[in-house]
Amino acid sequence: MLTVRGLKKRFGNTDALRSVDLHVEEGEIHGLVGLNGSGKTTLLNVLFGSAVISATGGYGGEVLLNERPVYLSSPARAIGCGIGMVHQEFALIPSMTVTENVTIRRERVFAPTAILGRDLALMNAPANRRRASSVLERLGVRLDPSLRVMDLTVNMRQFVEIAREIDRDDLRVLLLDEPTSALNYGEVQALFASLRSLASRGVSLIFVSHRLEEITTLCHAVTVLRDGEVAGCFTGPAYDVDALAECMIGHHVTRAQRQGASRKGSEALRLEGFSVDMPGERINGIDLTVSRGEILGLAGPSGHGRPAFGYGIMGMYPTSGRVFVDRDHIAPLNALAMISRGLFFIPEDRRAAGLLTDHSIMENIVFAAMQCKGAFLNTFPFRPLALEDRRHAHRFAEECVERFGIRCTGVHQKVSELSGGNQQKVCIARALAMNPGILMVSEPTRGVDIAAKETILHIFLDLHRGAGTTLVISSSELDELMRMCDRIAVIHEGRIFDVLDAEATETEFALAFSGERRVHG
Amino acid sequence: MYRANAVPAVFIVLSALALYFSGLSPSFVASEVITRFIRDGVMVLALVIPVTAGMGLNFAVTVGALAAQVGIVLAVDWGLQGAAGLFAITAMGLGLSVVSGFLIGVMLNRVRGKEMITTMIIGFLATGIYQLVFMVGYGTVIRPANQEMMLSRGIGIRNMLDLAPFRNIIDTIWVIQAGPLEIPLFMILMVLGAAGLITYLLHTRLGQQFKAVGEGVEKAEMLGIDTRAVRIKAIVLSTVLACLGHIIFTQNIGMLNVYTAHMNTDIFACAALLAGGASILRAHVGHALLGVLLFHSLFIVSPQAGQNIFSNAALGEYFRTFVAYGTIAFALVMSTRGRGSAG
Amino acid sequence: MRSRLHLQIPQVFILVMLVVLLAGAFHAGIPLGGIMGDALVRLVMNGVLVMSMIPMLNAGLGVNFGLPVGICAGLLGMCLAVNFRLTGLAGLFGAMLISIPIGAVLGYLYGRLLNRVKGREEIAGTFVGFSFISIMNFFWAVAPFTNPTMLWPIGGQGLRPVIGLQGYFAKVLNHSWSFRLGDLTVPFGMLVFFACLAVLLHLFFHTRAGTAMVATGENEVFAGLSGVDVKAIRTLAVILSTVLAAWGICVYAQSYGFLELYSAPLMMAFPAASAIFLGGSLGHRTAVIQAVIGTFLFQTTYVISGPIANALLVPEVAEIFRMILTNGVILYAMLYEGGRRRRVQG
Incomplete structure (x- = not known):
């Protein structure tokens, strides 16, 4: 039915998919x-013709439906080919009713008005409601189809999302992106x-899921992706x-590696019942203590709240619970208060949050220090x-360029012109200008090529060894965390699922990622 | 989402107070309101669809009004008369508004999230081009057939065109006398017909697409909707309705102020819609119909009320402009869904 | 830097227009020296108003279509100065001084409003400006000013729509240190004043608050994570823009010789916005020099097109041309910026 051959996709200068083959029978x-x-999400996006793919230059390789090659340029095209998708974040219109959402673009119309054309014919509301009820019944859900979607619980929304696709008569291939993450056991069985x-x-x-048990019960065949390639x-x-x-x-070659465990000092950062309301990445009531001089890793699937740590602690989203730095309760939470207590955060999305891409290397490096500490300013009677103080800033920036080996034409080069690795080094230099006691880093090596990866990890380890900086590293690269960290907290569905030490086996990690407890037999 | 909107209530209270202080007779006010309802109703209705499609208030309804004026000026130039003339005006105006609506739609697809300010600038720009054509182009590049409508210097059209050949052609149909009130039933039905048309459209698949796009372009795209085409359709419909509304307006007045008649139609129409309880994210025909009545009631009585309270008619006039601008400013500041849908 | 001075269609268009107009003026025998002098005067006359847009642009609030708020602050300052019968440079600077606190208060309130409507500041600002004008109309009509030159001659209540500044501070800046150079009058004092203001504004963007403003405009999340109070900085930008706009109208009115009240400032934001875009700014980080260049180009076409239109027997054409130029340039900038944003996001 569906065959994918040599599928390739690049975002900027990173490969998201490098030659993926996939075959699915009828x-x-x-x-x-x-x-x-x-590359799971990218693969689904390609197969559904998502805008993010076409806007970034399309994809390479071949997609065949019933042996016929098709190019999936837009969701409309994919839908026309009989492909449907159950989106993880739901493609539902909140203010519309269940009926309207299930039947959208396939609404039944009153026959006499059909002479006005498909789009201008009057909708037949009762027929649509009957249709929606019957498909929901097939899914084993009891739900009033005249309710608005915004009044539904998340699991009911999930069923509406699925019902919309199942209702299609022309459906040939259905892509399901984490359709069970919102459902309980009984609902999963019904689904x-x-x-x-x-x-x-x-x-x-x-069927995409991070719950491996479900995969093994449901699926006839499984493809495993790793680094944009089919691993098995x-x-x-x-x-x-x-x-x-x-x-x-997979197996990896160990490179940058921490030497022995860190000596643990007093409590540096403590979270008590800490919740962050970050859309799509909520965390609920987390308790966690980080000791001074420790390297703590944060791991876990995306959409489960990992990024909310840094943003939440810096007060960028509404939070509840309490945060202590050096045993002092910090309230209200905001970036300035945190920075003045010696905590600094390097966010994962460098372009959107970590750097001023239109500004020079020097301006980026000194910005936070100038704002928060009044550093790099001339003395002037009126503060x-x-x-x-550009001379001072220039000197400091040049030191950083030299120390971290930032490859650039000079400290006045625009940051947007640098490679990912060098941009990340600028972020580190930015943090260093603050001389933080606690450094939180998110995805330190995302979008960075392999050689620069090692350098960056070494910089963090040096910082830790030399200045005794406490590090909290959040990363999706488990292998990196295992090499760097004393302890690794696995975040699952907005909570700390487990805190593992670095010696835990990879299988234990993989299972913790899937939110499954290992039952030893 | 369904939040009781206090704006209509404020308008009712203000109108009642102003009516009391103005000392105007209710029947006079009622007949004036009916006239305004007929004149402005369709123009206000033209705003509903773009709001539903998430594009906010369409200030470019002035372009629809300009299309109507172009049709009228050409009809006068060619000496067309009566119902046939009115038909020709409508045909020309609609043709022009479909084309210009399409262009506006294409432009608005480039400026997602900043549609309102862009439609406003488009309206100003269109006014400039229109004035250039009729004030400078006529008599230099374009040879007029009808010399009477030209300024004495031979270049440019007079400020005021008498539309005697078209005056009140349709608003004298089915006029009912109800006590002191004259009720032009046909015209009221025409406005209600436009409202019905919009209601119908919103209950078709196209209407569902407008709503889906209005809730969020990204989600609509995921559902396989061609969001750009849907947004263009919304603006074309709006421009066409605006053109019809302005033709009704002008033939009712019976005169055309060539260079200024279209000005502020957008502001008054938007303010009326919002007075009816719409927001920049939600509007339906009920808001539009109620809004025209409320807004114009206040508009009619406030100068006289200002005269009686402060013995200064100008203050009532300032109050009127404040109401128009202030209603829109209030709606813009109060609805804070932020950038979410705007993208 | 190089990319910021890129010639866009509006600049090419206006340069071509200027050449054509200058040729036309030369052909029609209009003295070029007079035109140059007028152009310099009009540069400063409008330049401060145009510059007042920069803080808000740089802080990411977009074009300040709510310019009338600041203008009203300046008008009020000048009315008070006239009411106190301040004359000469003391009158002008007195008016500017009085308008600082007025502008600061209005700017603070206006900034608070704009912080509610992030992403829609331009359209919200437009209507806040419009409604503020109508509120001020009330005020002008009832304000208890006492200087009879300002009041309606009959009844003596309410301010006149146009107040002559002869005898107060009409053209005091235009005439200070001005000298003649052939048939060109150089308003030297005015130029010095303008240059000082431009340099000070430029330097402001190299202070701590100024850099925070630019960073906020480029990337709010970055600024917030780096310890900047984003809302406060945005409010500060609005206050600064409002006070500068107040000063701008003071400079404008003294040069024009009249105070225009009531609805006169209604549409003033649009030519100023257009001048900013003509200088090569595209609605974000804008250098002071761009505002200066833009104003100069815009005002020079204004100065030349008037006499030429008169020579063509259609005086309205200058006004229409200016309207098309103003709005065409703004629309172009919006469409260009929209296209750019789409590409960047995609």
């Missing part, structure tokens, strides 16, 4: 697993039953959770109107 339920950044019956009608399904393909009953987990993580 009526097959095909699992797709992989860690964050392995699986209807997915199986869908498959038995000849629809091919691609399992068919038949010959696979189990352990095999998948091992395949997801608020003191001009920046």
Whole structure:
């Protein structure tokens, strides 16, 4: 039914997919697993013709439907080809009713008005409601179809999202992106039953989930993605959770490695019942203590709240609970208060939050220090109107360029012209100008090429060894965390699922990622 | 989402107070309000669809009004008369507004999130081009057939065109006398017909697409909706309705102020819509119909009320402009869904 | 830096227009020296108003279409100065001084409003400005001013729509230190004043608050994470823009010789916005020099097109031309910026 050959996709200068092959038979339920950044989402986006793919230059390779090559340029095109998608973040219109959402673009119309054309014919509301009720019934859900979607619970929304796709008569391939993350056990079983019956009608399904148990129960075959490539393909009953987990993580060559455990000092940062209301990345009631001089890792799938740590502690989103720095309760939470207590945060999205891309290297490096500490300012009788001390700033920036090996034409070069690795080094230099006691880093090596990766990790380790900086590193690269950290907290569904030490096995990590407790037999 | 909107209530209270102080007879006010309802109703209705499609208030309804004026000026130039003339005006105006609506739609697709200010500038720019054509182009590049409408210097059209050949052609149909009131039933039905048309459109698949795009372009795209085309359709419909509304307005007045008649139609229409309880994110025909009544009631009585309270008619006049601008400013400041849908 | 001085269609268009107009003026025998002198006067006359847009642009609030708020602050300052019968340079600077606190208060309130409507500041500002004008109309009509030159001659209540500044501070800046150079009058004092203001504004963007403003305009999340109070900085930018706009109208009115009240400032934001874009700014980080260049180009076409239109027997054409130029340039800038943003986001 669906064949993908040599699929390639680049975002800027990073490869998201490097030659992926995939084949799904008619009526097959095909699992797709992989860690964050392995290319699962990109693959789904390509298959559904998402705007993010076409806006970044399209994709390479071939997609065949029933042996016929198709180019999926837009969601409309993909839908026209019989492809449907259950989106993780739901493509539902909140103010519309369940009926309207289930039947959108396929509304039944009154026959006499159909002469006005498809789009201008009057909708037949009762027929649409009947249709919506019947499809919800097939899914085993009792739900009043005249309710508005915004009044529904998350699991009901999930069913509406699924119902919209199942209702299609022309559906040939259905992509499901984490359709079970909002459902409880019973609902998952009901969903699986209807997915199986869908498959038995000849629809091919691609099922993405981080819950490996579900994959092994539901899917006929599984493809494992790792670093944008197919790491393995399992068919038949010959696979189990352990095999998948091992395949997801893969084996790696150890490079930058921490030497021995850090000496632990007093409490540096403590969270008590800490919740952050960051859309799409909520965390709920977390308790966590970080000791001075420690390196703590934060791991966990995306959408489960990992990024909310840094942003929450810096007060960028509404929070509740209490935060202590050096045993002092900090309230209200805001960046200035945190920075003045010696805590600094390097966010994951450098372009959107970490750097002023239109400004020079020097301006970026000295900015926070100038704002928060009044550093790099000329002495002037009237402090608020003191001009920046460019000589001093220039000297400091040049030192940083030399110390971290930032490759650039000079400190006045625009940051947007640098490579990802060098941009990250500028971020580190920015933090260093603040001389922080606690440094929180998110995705320190995302979008950085392999050589620069090692340098950057070494810089952090040097900082830790030399200045005794406490590090909190949040990363989707588990292997990196295992090399760097004393302890690794795994975040799952907005909570700390487990705190593992660096010696835990990879399988234990993979399972913790999936939110599954290992039952040793 | 359904939040009781206090704006209509404020308008009712203010109008009642102003009516009391103005000392005007209710029947006079009622007949004036009916006239304004007929004149401005369709123009206000023209704003509903763009709001539904998430593009905010369409200040470029002035372009629709200009299309109507172009049709009228050409009809006068060619000496067209009566119902046939009115038909020709409508045909020309609609043709022009479809084309210009399409262009505006294309432009607005480039400026997602800043549609309102852009439509405003488009309106000003269109006014400039229109004035250039009729004040400078006529008599230099364009040879007029009808010399009577030209300024004495031979270049440019007179400020005021008498529309005697078209005056009140349609608003004298089915006029009912109800006590002291004259009720032009046909015209009221025409405005209600436009309201019905919009209601119908919003209950078609196209209407569902307007709503979906209005809730969020990204989600609509995920559903396979061609959001750019839907947004263009919304603006074309709005421009066409604005053109019709302005033709009704002008033939009712019976005169055309060539260079200024279209000005501020956008402001008054937007303020009326918001007075009816709409917001820049939500509007339906009920808001538009109620809004025209409320806004114009206040508009009619406030100068006289100002005269009676402060013995200064100008103060009532300032109050009127404040009401128009202030209503829009209030709506813009109060609805804070932020950038979410605007992107 | 290089990319900021890129020639866009509006600049090419206006340069071509200028050449054509100058040729036309030369052909029609209009003295070029007089035109140059007028152009310099009009540069300063409008330049301060245009410059007043820069703080808000740089702080990411977009074009300040709510310019009338600041203008009204300046008008009020001048009315008070006239009411106190301040004359000469003392009158002008007195008016500017009085308008600082007025502008600061109005700017603070206006800034608070704009912080509520992030992402829609331009359209909200437009209507806040419009409604503020109508509020001020009330005020002008009832304000208890006492100087009879300002009041309606009959009844003696309410301010006149146009107040002559002869005898107070009409053209005091235009005439200070001005000298003649052939048939060109150089308003030297005015130019010095303008240059000082421009340099001070430029230097402001190199102070701590100024750099924070530019950073906020480019990336609010970055600024927030680096310890900047984003809301406060945005409010500060609005206050600064409002006070500068107040000064701008003071300079404008003394040069024009009349105070225009009531609805006169209604549309003043649009030519100023257009001048900013003509200088090569595209609605974000804007250098002071761009505002100066833009104003000069805009005002020079204004100065030349008037006499030429008169020579063509259609005097309205100058006004229409200016309207098309103003709005065409703003629309172009918006469409260009919208296209750019789409590409960057995609």
